[in-house]
Amino acid sequence: MHMSDALVSPTVFAVAGAASLTLLGAAIRKMQPANRLSHATDRYDDRIVPTMGAMGAFVFAAQMINFAIPGTGSSGHLIGGILLAAVLGPWAAFVTLCSVLLLQCLLFADGGFMALGCNILNMAALTCLVAYPLVFRPLMRHAASPARIFTASMLASTVGLCLGATAVTLETEWSGITALPFGRFLLFMLPIHLAIGIGEGLATGAVLCVLRHYKPELLADVRCRRPRTRFRPGRALAAIVLAALLIGGSFSWLASSQPDGLEWAIERTSGGNDAAPATDALHRTAATFQETTALLPDYDTSLAGLVGCGIILLAAWGGTQLLRAGRRQP
């Protein structure tokens, strides 16, 4: 799910980066209590940061231990968004996941640096800030049974991952990187991430059950009984819009292998597949202009360019090798 730098265009990573930076700023502000002067809130502040650090490191370490998925030959691992949110609360979990993603990108080259904004939106924001409050929390109760914990984490993880997969598809499509039509790409991504989501849900549920058994006080964010919140139309509206987007995205695009309305109309009216080439002077100038500015107008020069570039690179690499050899000599 980690997007590489190769899959995003400047516009997309700029927009996603700005959005995730804003979210990160909001999350940091939410974590810090409003009046920082009072002693009690200050203590809260400096205890949550080390705990978040430890949790982030835990997610890192836990991701490297795979478990066997029952019934299949494959294995899965924890991704951790829902688990972190259940233990730390959604905002702190979001900040923690951001730092985990940044470290994964820097230390293990997992996901790109420019694509970090996209990755934060796809993996951290959609699980901690969307799937957790909209799916997991409403399903949880005070002193929930293991079955309920399992169900809630399964549903939340699946929803989070499928939303993430949809976002990856959208971002790749908006970047204009792939020639694959949106619907097919989504069909390719969703089943994979549905399976991963089920694995992740199993893992999250299992760990949460263990926590509930041994150290129930850790599930602070789930256990504490909230005052019954009254129905908030904004939240419901967001959920409905999200569901509509998801459903619309998955189904309406499937049908688009048929020519769309405009294409159909053109075909009908012109009687052919394509508009006839225009012959007047303006169009001809435009056509020659397009030819000169086209990306690869002439294959000979582009092949030559490739070869020349390769030679330059080889020369540069050879030069650095020579330099190294020269440095080693004395």
Add this chain to the structure above:
Amino acid sequence: MNDRLQTALYALERLEEEARRDSPLHRTDARAKLLVTTIFLATMLSVPLARLSEILLYALFPILTAAQGGMRYGPIFRRSLFVVPFVALVGIFNVFYARTPVFRIGPLTVTEGWIALLSMLLRGLLATQALLTMIGSTGIFSLCRGMQRLGIPRPFTTQLLFVYRYLHVMIDEALNMSRAREARSYGRRTFPLRVWAPLVGQLLIRTFDRAEQIHRAMLARGFDGRIPDCTGASTPWCRRDTLYLLGWSTALLATRLCYPVEKLTRLL
């Protein structure tokens, strides 16, 4: 399992060691390196996919910076190959969808899709290599300080450093548990969920206990919620950094705006 944990631990140590060496690139300010890497990535990623040869020219950046930092390019290249499967998985579809021929080498016709696939792979490789040279010549601590001085909020960078510091502790802990489990499981390799869940749950509980211990120890030593900037000292911005930033950013922007390879081949 153990292999992965050990590899990760080893990679972390190697990185620290690499960052502690000395070279012109190591002496450059972290902020300058961060900015130049960002400019490199932004310019390289904005070149259209069809201009493969222009993207190829950008490979000069990782090669030259690696040389400047006294790092060998081979291992960096090999480590960057890690991204190939992920990019290829998405890029391979272009081959089937974009079939317009672009040029031919002998009997081989190269289509737009292949050019796009190659460009994507190259973009992935180069982006990773640039990151690897940056992190290898800077280290996490200086980089975090650099980010902080560039305006990333302090709670985030502090938290990042905490994750990084606890990482060693946690991987060690996980390695211990996994080893103990392996010694008692008679060669069975996979973890069924029934075994995995208590194991990871225990790891989580231990993590919390450990974090609390460390936190108390830190409080006893006067920790006030922020990690003091002792590593890397407070390096001032000097002329070398300005030169590095200006030189690379002009070169990169010029390459992006002028498309030199195409111009040269036209001339020839």
